[in-house]
Amino acid sequence: MNFNIKIMKSKRIISLLALMIYVSSCDLLSFNTPPESVGYNLYLSFQDVSGNDLVKGIELNGSSGAVKDSLYILDIIISEPCQNWDNTIYNAPARPGFIPDVNLPQLGMVSYNGYSHLTNHFGLSLKNCGEQKKLTYKLKCPYLFGDDAIHEFITYWEIPKDKLNHGAKCYRIEFEGNEITPTPMVNYENTTFTAAIILE
Numbered sequence: 001m002n003f004n005i006k007i008m009k010s011k012r013i014i015s016l017l018a019l020m021i022y023v024s025s026c027d028l029l030s031f032n033t034p035p036e037s038v039g040y041n042l043y044l045s046f047q048d049v050s051g052n053d054l055v056k057g058i059e060l061n062g063s064s065g066a067v068k069d070s071l072y073i074l075d076i077i078i079s080e081p082c083q084n085w086d087n088t089i090y091n092a093p094a095r096p097g098f099i100p101d102v103n104l105p106q107l108g109m110v111s112y113n114g115y116s117h118l119t120n121h122f123g124l125s126l127k128n129c130g131e132q133k134k135l136t137y138k139l140k141c142p143y144l145f146g147d148d149a150i151h152e153f154i155t156y157w158e159i160p161k162d163k164l165n166h167g168a169k170c171y172r173i174e175f176e177g178n179e180i181t182p183t184p185m186v187n188y189e190n191t192t193f194t195a196a197i198i199l200e
Helices: 002-032
Strands: 037-048 073-078 108-112 115-125 134-140 151-158 169-175 178-180 193-199
Touching: 037 108, 037 151, 073 115, 169 193, 178 193
Parallel strands: 037 193
Antiparallel strands: 037 115, 073 134, 108 115, 134 151, 151 169, 169 178
């Protein structure tokens, strides 16, 4: 009788160990599997040399948090060839039946650390577009810059290697001869990065 109980206990322990090994191996596999898509999430505040908030008061599309379309033009240039992004027209076709028929890069606006930030969430498929480690943002916004010129922000990114984290890490921004180091936003688990752009 005692012998049978010992065998049953041994089987339970072995089953439990096997289950733990299986779960651990699944976790390890998910960590080592690249994400299907990569998100490039950037929040930029614009300030003058005195620290005044230049984004504050920009007109939004109702209560959506999106900046009014007529106030800016944003183009994003990727560094490597991509199946579903065209650098010559700066947009990607939407799925059939969706309006508008192209996906134009959009700007939102949020408040963070006492400043208004222009936001952009940009995503690309790793399978179709590969690792895009350099993105150039071309922004025309007279409200911010006081002119009709196109201003370029060259951004550099580290691409995530595991499926549990699909947010790229922005580690450098170049703007008009200045180099800026972005920082991760609090409570965003290194998926969203912010930087202050000083306009003279």
